[in-house]
Amino acid sequence: MSGHSTYQPQSKILQWLEKRLPIGGLMYSSFVSYPTPRNLNYWWTFGGILSLMFGVQIITGIVLAMHYTPHVDMAFNSVEGIMRDVNYGWLLRYLHANGASMFFLAAYVHMFRGMYYGSYKEPREVLWILGVILLLLMIATGFMGYVLVWGQMSFWAATVITNLFSAIPGIGEGIVTWLWGGYAVGNPTLNRFYSLHYLLPFVIAGVVVLHVWALHVVGQNNPTGVEPKSDKDTVPFTPYATIKDGFLMVVFCILLAWFVFYIPNFLGHADNYIPADPAVTPAEIVPEWYYLPFYAILRSIPNKLFGVIALFASIAILAFMPWLDTSKVRSARYRPMYRQFFWLFVVSCIGLGWLGSKPPEGIYVILSRLFTIYYFGFFLVVLPLLGIFEKTKPLPNSISESVLGAKGAKA
Amino acid sequence: MWATCAAAIAGLHSHGKGANKTPPMRRPALPWTAANRSAPPCGTSQVPGSSRGRKDSQPEERAQDVTTVSSAQHSRRDFLYIATGAVGAVGVAATLVPLVSQMNPDASTVAAGAPVEIDLSPIADGQIIKVFWRSKPIFIFHRSQKEIEAAKNVDVASLPDPETDAARTMPGHEQWLVVIGICTHLGCIPLAHQGEYGGWFCPCHGSVYDTAGRIRQGPAPKNLFLPPYAFLSDTKIRIG
Numbered sequence: 001m002s003g004h005s006t007y008q009p010q011s012k013i014l015q016w017l018e019k020r021l022p023i024g025g026l027m028y029s030s031f032v033s034y035p036t037p038r039n040l041n042y043w044w045t046f047g048g049i050l051s052l053m054f055g056v057q058i059i060t061g062i063v064l065a066m067h068y069t070p071h072v073d074m075a076f077n078s079v080e081g082i083m084r085d086v087n088y089g090w091l092l093r094y095l096h097a098n099g100a101s102m103f104f105l106a107a108y109v110h111m112f113r114g115m116y117y118g119s120y121k122e123p124r125e126v127l128w129i130l131g132v133i134l135l136l137l138m139i140a141t142g143f144m145g146y147v148l149v150w151g152q153m154s155f156w157a158a159t160v161i162t163n164l165f166s167a168i169p170g171i172g173e174g175i176v177t178w179l180w181g182g183y184a185v186g187n188p189t190l191n192r193f194y195s196l197h198y199l200l201p202f203v204i205a206g207v208v209v210l211h212v213w214a215l216h217v218v219g220q221n222n223p224t225g226v227e228p229k230s231d232k233d234t235v236p237f238t239p240y241a242t243i244k245d246g247f248l249m250v251v252f253c254i255l256l257a258w259f260v261f262y263i264p265n266f267l268g269h270a271d272n273y274i275p276a277d278p279a280v281t282p283a284e285i286v287p288e289w290y291y292l293p294f295y296a297i298l299r300s301i302p303n304k305l306f307g308v309i310a311l312f313a314s315i316a317i318l319a320f321m322p323w324l325d326t327s328k329v330r331s332a333r334y335r336p337m338y339r340q341f342f343w344l345f346v347v348s349c350i351g352l353g354w355l356g357s358k359p360p361e362g363i364y365v366i367l368s369r370l371f372t373i374y375y376f377g378f379f380l381v382v383l384p385l386l387g388i389f390e391k392t393k394p395l396p397n398s399i400s401e402s403v404l405g406a407k408g409a410k411a
Numbered sequence: 412m413w414a415t416c417a418a419a420i421a422g423l424h425s426h427g428k429g430a431n432k433t434p435p436m437r438r439p440a441l442p443w444t445a446a447n448r449s450a451p452p453c454g455t456s457q458v459p460g461s462s463r464g465r466k467d468s469q470p471e472e473r474a475q476d477v478t479t480v481s482s483a484q485h486s487r488r489d490f491l492y493i494a495t496g497a498v499g500a501v502g503v504a505a506t507l508v509p510l511v512s513q514m515n516p517d518a519s520t521v522a523a524g525a526p527v528e529i530d531l532s533p534i535a536d537g538q539i540i541k542v543f544w545r546s547k548p549i550f551i552f553h554r555s556q557k558e559i560e561a562a563k564n565v566d567v568a569s570l571p572d573p574e575t576d577a578a579r580t581m582p583g584h585e586q587w588l589v590v591i592g593i594c595t596h597l598g599c600i601p602l603a604h605q606g607e608y609g610g611w612f613c614p615c616h617g618s619v620y621d622t623a624g625r626i627r628q629g630p631a632p633k634n635l636f637l638p639p640y641a642f643l644s645d646t647k648i649r650i651g
Contacts, residue, residue, distance in 0.1 A: 087513050
């Protein structure tokens with residue numbers, strides 16, 4: 001923040017509070033007067049959408065927790081009780097389940113925006129890394145939430161994912177037993193997943209505060225990648241960004257509502273409506289759609305340990321993007337070669353997602369391996385080399401010049 | 412009135428004198444907060460014309476659009492604020508309804524609270540049994556002749572909560588007392604056949620009830636409450 005806020009509360013009570021705890025001033029300088037680049041497009045609204053979805057998940061989650069029983073004999077029935085008996089229980093459950101999908105959708109769009117416009121580059125490295133941490137927390141939270149339903153998919157996903165840790169040489173088996181609290185996934189596992197599923201969102205909340213703080217210190221990136229140079233380049237957050245965010249939040253809510261009210265089980269797996277049976281593994285174990293790309297990467301490596309390493313590496317490598325990318329130019333708008341590789345990357349992510357839902361046989365395995373090679377190649381080969389070899393387009397002198405044209409910026 | 416309304420809806424504002432004039436670098440003023448503002452500082456190309464997002468390259472012209480909305484006149488912007496606020500308020504209310512409603516007893520609890528039928532024939536003369544209805548204990552007292560007389564031979568006016576025995580039993584079924592077994596003081600379950608009035612004694616704070624379930628001594632303010640019940644036959648009642 002640069003200097004004191006210009007916030008002057010008009011009522012005596014607010015002035016009294018401001019002297020003692022300047023929260024009004026903080027809110028004002030962060031979300032009302034905060035200078036926002038004037039050329040932000042709708043891809044910048046997904047941060048706000050993520051905050052909205054986060055709120056939805058917490059509220060529906062807390063309310064669902066009033067009716068859920070985290071015991072292996074009663075968990076599945078308690079969820080069905082929510083669906084059938086609790087007033088509006090069906091709505092709360094579908095909002096929470098589809099809300100999780102929408103939360104991940106918004107997160108992926110938000111990340112792709114960052115990758116395209118170079119929002120991870122200096123001075124936003126910490127902001128980006130906090131984002132990667134948030135992604136990891138979201139993945140853990142979503143996984144544990146899904147287990148709570150205690151359907152067939154819940155149980156076997158818990159078994160498969162906790163068994164990943166057995167790949168660690170030596171201590172692996174011990175770690176898995178420690179995670180389970182028993183000799184297999186069972187009641188102790190379910191209970192501790194419930195506790196952690198309630199906890200992690202509040203950890204996420206804390207990291208979100210850090211994420212927004214890191215953002216406000218360096219300021220937002222913008223589609224040109226050129227930092228604001230004067231007052232002409234920015235507008236106050238309220239009303240401009242507020243309304244733009246608000247508008248797309250409403251559109252996003254329509255998308256969420258479409259799923260919740262018309263196709264609430266479309267994104268789910270039918271097998272999770274079968275109560276968990278530790279003696280019978282379903283014919284195909286598939287995670288929810290938002291984990292499919294990582295699942296495909298895991299399965300494409302024929303070695304158990306390296307498959308697990310590849311899985312975690314596929315997320316961890318994101319954190320190194322600020323240093324892997326050697327280009328001095330931020331935004332892909334002015335990087336024609338990078339743009340092509342980027343869209344290929346998006347295609348490979350979607351392709352990996354689709355392949356993750358297929359049985360690991362024949363052509364699917366070959367394609368998964370190809371896409372996995374491209375995925376890692378993008379980070380480890382393309383990003384470093386492009387900085388050296390790419391001929392970038394000339395950048396505009398300033399944001400206002402790119403928005404208003406050279407004549408308007410001078411006025 | 413409209414302008415202040417709109418301002419309130421629009422959120423935080425600082426109306427201190429000079430607070431919104433040319434601030435330090437990177438904090439542009441909000442030209443639309445105060446009515447009757449003159450043109451924004453020269454040279455800064457600010458807000459486009461009211462509610463029209465044109466990208467004009469003539470800032471002077473644009474500045475004219477923004478200025479001087481008299482507070483006496485209702486502007487389109489005020490209307491938009493109030494309309495948005497109203498729809499937002501409806502949205503908030505609609506969101507709250509399911510969140511509040513889900514805490515009410517759910518369908519299975521309500522179903523479990525349906526009326527129960529009790530067979531009275533196994534209850535001996537002078538015996539008190541306890542059954543549950545809607546999670547509440549219900550005392551069913553098969554009173555002997557002596558106990559009925561003890562309940563009737565009372566100066567009703569002297570009771571802490573005056574009520575006749577007839578008001579607490581059904582005509583033709585005087586020997587049956589059906590009361591909710593929760594002390595009207597703070598909710599403990601009184602102990603049967605105790606206390607000097609032949610009824611109940613509550614061990615929590617010492618309330619004493621008689622053979623009609625009326626409070627006689629102790630801190631309880633009211634007689635034991637009656638649940639809704641009806642006789643299906645001489646030996647069967649339905650509670651609830």
